[in-house]
Each structure stands twice: as structure tokens, then as C-alpha cells.
Amino acid sequence: AQKITQTQPGMFVQEKEAVTLDCTYDTSDPSYGLFWYKQPSSGEMIFLIYQGSYDQQNATEGRYSLNFQKARKSANLVISASQLGDSAMYFCAMREALAYNTDKLIFGTGTRLQVFP
Amino acid sequence: GAGVSQTPSNKVTEKGKYVELRCDPISGHTALYWYRQSLGQGPEFLIYFQGTGAADDSGLPNDRFFAVRPEGSVSTLKIQRTERGDSAVYLCASSHVGSNIQYFGAGTRLSVL
Numbered sequence: 001a002q003k004i005t006q007t008q009p010g011m012f013v014q015e016k017e018a019v020t021l022d023c024t025y026d027t028s029d030p031s032y033g034l035f036w037y038k039q040p041s042s043g044e045m046i047f048l049i050y051q052g053s054y055d056q057q058n059a060t061e062g063r064y065s066l067n068f069q070k071a072r073k074s075a076n077l078v079i080s081a082s083q084l085g086d087s088a089m090y091f092c093a094m095r096e097a098l099a100y101n102t103d104k105l106i107f108g109t110g111t112r113l114q115v116f117p
Numbered sequence: 118g119a120g121v122s123q124t125p126s127n128k129v130t131e132k133g134k135y136v137e138l139r140c141d142p143i144s145g146h147t148a149l150y151w152y153r154q155s156l157g158q159g160p161e162f163l164i165y166f167q168g169t170g171a172a173d174d175s176g177l178p179n180d181r182f183f184a185v186r187p188e189g190s191v192s193t194l195k196i197q198r199t200e201r202g203d204s205a206v207y208l209c210a211s212s213h214v215g216s217n218i219q220y221f222g223a224g225t226r227l228s229v230l
Contacts, residue, residue, distance in 0.1 A: 004159075033217050043206060045160070045221035052217070091159050095217070102173035103148060103212065105219060107159030 003027060004092050004108035011113050013082045020067070021077040021111045023092030032096050034075040035105065036066065039089040048090075051075060082115045089113075119143070121222035123209050129228045130199055138194040138225045142211030149192050150210040150219060151184055160208050166192060199229045 005024045013019035025034065036048040051059045051066045059066040067076040079086055089112050093105040122141040130136050142149050148167055152160035162176040166186045174184075181199075186192040196203055206226050210219040 035217075037221075042223060043226075044223040045208065045210070047218050047220065050217055093159070102165055102175075103219070104150065104162040104165055104173060104176065105152075105160070106162070109157070109159050 003106045004094055006092055006108035006111050008111045009109075011111055013079075013113065013115055015084060015115055015117050016081055018078060018080045019082055019113065021079070021090050021092075021113065023075045023077065023108060025073050025075060025092075025094050027073075027094065027096055029096050032094055034066070034068070035093040035095070036064070036075075036077045037091045037093060037107075038086075039091060039110070041088070045091070049077070079113075084115050084117065087113060087115045121209055121211055121220055123207075123222035123225050125225060126223065127226045127228075129230065131230050132199060132201060134199050136196050136199055136227065138196075138207050138227070140192045140194070140209030140211075140222060142190060142192070142209070143213075143220055144190075145213065146211035146220075147189070147214045148212045148219075149186060150212075151192070151194050152208040152210065154206045154208055154224070156205075163194070163207075196227075199227075201229045203227060204229045 032053045034051045038046045049061045049064045051068045063080045065078045089110045091110045092108045124139045150165050151163040154160040164184050165173040169189045181197045184194045206224040208224045210221040212219045
């Protein structure tokens with residue numbers, strides 16, 4: 001079963017506008033972590049933001065915020081004031097409970113964001 | 118401090134050959150991960166090391182794939198009898214003990230002709 005779903009293969013946004021990238025997840029574990037990574041054309045995965053399942057507040061990191069809706073199992077990434085350099089692939093990922101003795105991340109298929117002037 | 122370093126950045130080989138891909142993690146990071154990313158897909162987990170030992174190798178697709186980390190720092194992913202389907206970008210990541218965050222290298226693009 002697909003555990004991370006990103007339904008938007010591509011998104012366009014005008015510079016300086018805000019954009020939301022969707023992510024839904026599926027897990028039966030009460031303890032999990034959600035991540036967003038950015039992958040520019042250079043290929044490196046750049047960590048953006050993390051949300052723990054027990055965190056009370058939505059995570060924020062500069063222009064990035066995570067809209068965490070636990071009951072709906074969604075963890076959307078919001079980028080405010082988009083910049084041309086934000087053009088890249090964006091991946092949502094999940095790490096399940098520590099009880100599994102693994103820290104592996106499960107990734108979605110990604111959303112390609114293009115920012116235009 | 119340097120980030121995660123992966124060499125080579127590109128590797129072209131012929132079907133049936135043996136290849137080694139190297140990962141040099143961030144200094145002091147005890148956890149190391151290998152992922153494989155096929156075109157148009159997200160990365161898929163291969164193996165996870167905690168120190169020198171493989172704590173989880175459930176993602177290795179078959180026994181042609183093997184990875185080592187003999188001194189708890191540099192890791193080598195080894196692929197025997199390569200097949201065209203092994204063509205992908207192989208990503209390495211590392212993390213500090215107690216941290217949730219995995220930091221990735223730029224990957225090795227493997228092309229099997």
C-alpha cells in the first residue's frame with residue numbers, strides 16, 4: 001500500500017506568491033515523523049522541514065511551513081513569497097515508529113514546482 | 118564541515134559488470150543510509166547502517182546488492198552482475214545520533230548499458 005501520496009505532479013506559481021504542495025500519508029502507528037525535501041536539478045536532496053506526530057504546533061522554518069492535519073492524515077507544505085530559486089522537485093517523506101528499529105524514510109513521487117517571474 | 122560526499126558522480130558500465138559506489142558521510146554521523154531513485158520516482162530505501170553494522174537491509178532488491186561500512190564511517194555499495202534495470206541514481210544519507218534529519222549527498226548516477 002502506498003504510504004505517501006503526492007497527487008500534484010506539477011505546480012506553477014508566480015514569484016512572490018504563496019504555494020501549497022499536497023501530501024497525504026497512511027500509517028497505523030501513533031508515532032511517526034513527516035519530512036519535506038527539495039531536490040533541485042543538481043540532484044541533492046535538501047532537508048526543508050520536519051513534523052513529529054505528537055507535535056502540537058505546525059512546524060515552520062523561514063518561508064516554509066507545514067500544514068499538519070492529523071485526523072485527515074495530511075502534511076501539506078506551504079512556501080510563502082516564492083522565489084525563482086524555489087523551482088525544483090519537492091518530496092514528502094515519512095518515518096514510522098521507532099519500534100521497527102529502522103530509520104528508513106518512505107518517499108512520495110514528488111511534485112515539480114516551477115516559479116515564474 | 119563538508120556534507121555527504123558520493124563518488125563517482127556518474128558511472129557507466131556494461132551489463133554483467135561489477136560496480137562499487139562510495140559514500141563519505143558527514144563527520145561524526147553514526148547512521149548511514151542508501152537509497153535508490155529511479156527516473157520520475159521518489160527515493161527508495163535500500164539499507165541502513167548504525168555504526169559498522171547493517172541495522173536494516175530489507176530494501177536490498179536481491180543478493181547482487183551488498184553494502185559495507187567496515188570502520189563506521191565510509192560506506193561502499195557493491196552491485197554484482199549489473200543489469201540494465203539497476204540504472205538509477207543511488208543516494209546516500211547520514212544522520213547524527215538522536216536526530217530525525219537525514220542529510221543527503223548528490224548521488225551517483227549509474228547507467229548500465
